[in-house]
Amino acid sequence: MAKRVGMEVAVAVAEAVGQCDIDMAAVYPITPQSHIAEHLSDLVADGKINAEFVTVESEHSAMSAVLGASGTGARVYTATSSQGLMLMHELLPIASGMRLPIVMGIANRAVSGPLNILNDHSDIMPQRDSGWISLFVENGQEAVDLSIQAFKIAEHKDVNLPVCVNIDGFQLTHMVEPLELPDQELVNKFLPPRVPYATLHPSKPVTMGAFAMSDYFTEMQKAKDEALKNSKKVILEVWDEWAKMFGRAYKPVETYKAEDAEIIMLTMGSMGETAEMAIDALRAKGVLAGLIKLRLWRPFPFEEIKAALRKAKKLIVTDRAVSFGGPGGPVFSEIKSALYSEAHRPAMYNYIIGLGGRDVTVKDFIGMFEKVIPYSVEKTVDTYEFWGVRES
């Protein structure tokens, strides 16, 4: 039976991972991810799950350890945040290049400096091109569900790629939420044991992560790119199966009152729910406002984004990270380039919001809409703005 619980989301994520019959985990604690590490190590120490918990001395070692373990055919998990993710950075393209189905939870947190432990997306954005499948969740239930789905996606024979699940630090990880832990038997049915493509074993030696010169490097990168693009088909299949088995549906781009909307806002992660309240308030005043929420960051869901924005006249893209000296926030530049070839595309505006844990309230979201409403659609504001920045 599915268990209805009130649980801190980080703990629930560890519980969900514990339901996935993992063989090994190496998680180095870092705020605000630490409760995932602590609870997972509890589950192992208490004998509740039959897995190895490797205590490592850094995130670089955590990723290295899961890389090696995954190479032997094990089902592995790690989790991190902010500086920890930056320390892992070197190994992320190796994990995807070796096509190892590692699953990682990321409790998204601002990157130093200055030192800040609170939530934004400046840790995951620099990892964009590392070849990982990257998913975002909006609440605790999604964090639980996607943490389980991630193994199935990663290990699928047509995918064989690492997956990261982005869970807003504190806003989600430290929230006690009502949620449902899926029925163990159903999870077992949904997630059969991993069938590895190749394993490191002395009885049948193979080489993983070998050297490749210019004659092979391009072909390797092309194969990885195709694998990542093709993974979308599998992701959609897995979400279909999940909806049938567990009754909760997931889409690459979630929409809220966007069908007839003239002005659409785009959010990623936990701020979607606050933005929904702003949409309701604006609709009550007669503004045709709508919301789209980007769940699938990599592979980027081009078709779904285009479909969701077909009728919109204006689009407000919110970013939780800065691309310093660049064309706007990282999400904004992706959306802009995705729509470049479209004959009809909305005028686009970019607000950098919620940096280093700064609150973004319903009033803020309404404010962004109200700022954009008077703009002429012919004259796109071609710069981005730090929402709520103090200026003299």
Added chain:
Amino acid sequence: MAKRIGLATWQEITTGCVVFEPGSASEYHTGSWRAQRPIWDNVKCIKCGICYVFCPEGCVQQSEDGFFKANMDYCKGCGICAHECWPRAITIVEEK
């Protein structure tokens, strides 16, 4: 990976470029990198084998007569054998 270097297309390479054939690195002839080569003077050589021990490529082999020579398919001409050879029996000369 395919048997010969430089031929497989991106569709043909194995997932994650796993090499299923043990010892296939020997098909890659690193000797093509060489700009210099070692020459043994068997008059000075005392057959101590220090060149064999220190060769990072593992390409120095002992012949039946007890003297040493390098397999030029793999010798990169790094000169470590000559550096280590204390009877100074090995000299490094430019490849022409």
